[in-house]
Amino acid sequence: MVKKKNSGFNILREDSTTHGGYHTGTLNLSNLSSVLIDGDEAQIDLALIHAKSKVERGIKFLSNPDEVPNDDNLKEYQVVWVAIGRNEQGPYYAGAAACPMKINREARRGWKNLAEHVNRMDDVLKRRIKLSHLEERERKALKKLLVENNKEWWENSTAELKEALSTGEN
Numbered sequence: 001m002v003k004k005k006n007s008g009f010n011i012l013r014e015d016s017t018t019h020g021g022y023h024t025g026t027l028n029l030s031n032l033s034s035v036l037i038d039g040d041e042a043q044i045d046l047a048l049i050h051a052k053s054k055v056e057r058g059i060k061f062l063s064n065p066d067e068v069p070n071d072d073n074l075k076e077y078q079v080v081w082v083a084i085g086r087n088e089q090g091p092y093y094a095g096a097a098a099c100p101m102k103i104n105r106e107a108r109r110g111w112k113n114l115a116e117h118v119n120r121m122d123d124v125l126k127r128r129i130k131l132s133h134l135e136e137r138e139r140k141a142l143k144k145l146l147v148e149n150n151k152e153w154w155e156n157s158t159a160e161l162k163e164a165l166s167t168g169e170n
Helices: 046-050 114-125 136-149 151-156 159-164
Strands: 032-038 041-044 060-062 074-087 090-104 109-111
Touching: 032 046, 032 114, 032 136, 041 136, 074 114, 074 136, 090 114, 090 136, 090 151, 090 159, 136 151
Parallel strands: 060 109
Antiparallel strands: 032 041, 032 074, 074 090, 090 109
């Protein structure tokens, strides 16, 4: 028996429980996945959804980015929320939004704007694309991950997403 490759992305459900009724006002995260971009490398990391990724563990997050020691140990990451949807062609990357996160592992301190992360998650679940602040190398890394993860989903995706991730090498 051939084992089917697990894409790492959450796949969609056919029903919706968030429009009306008992669960009104709650976020349905079953179609949401998360990607961590570290420089020019992107990887799926579903633990980001619950702030329990490897890079976040053991870090005290501060509300002021200026309080995080700014030395050679400071790293900036991009957290990208990705929603998977279904259109006439099949599954596709329906929404994507990024937000920064800074971590100084040596000092065990970090910064992220939690409200911004929640708002970007909400944007993604509403099928919005918000990737304009990504640097070219970050866009390239995210595009490579999405294409390699599932080329069909990439091909079924909107022109807006493809344009947002276009680089000088396209």
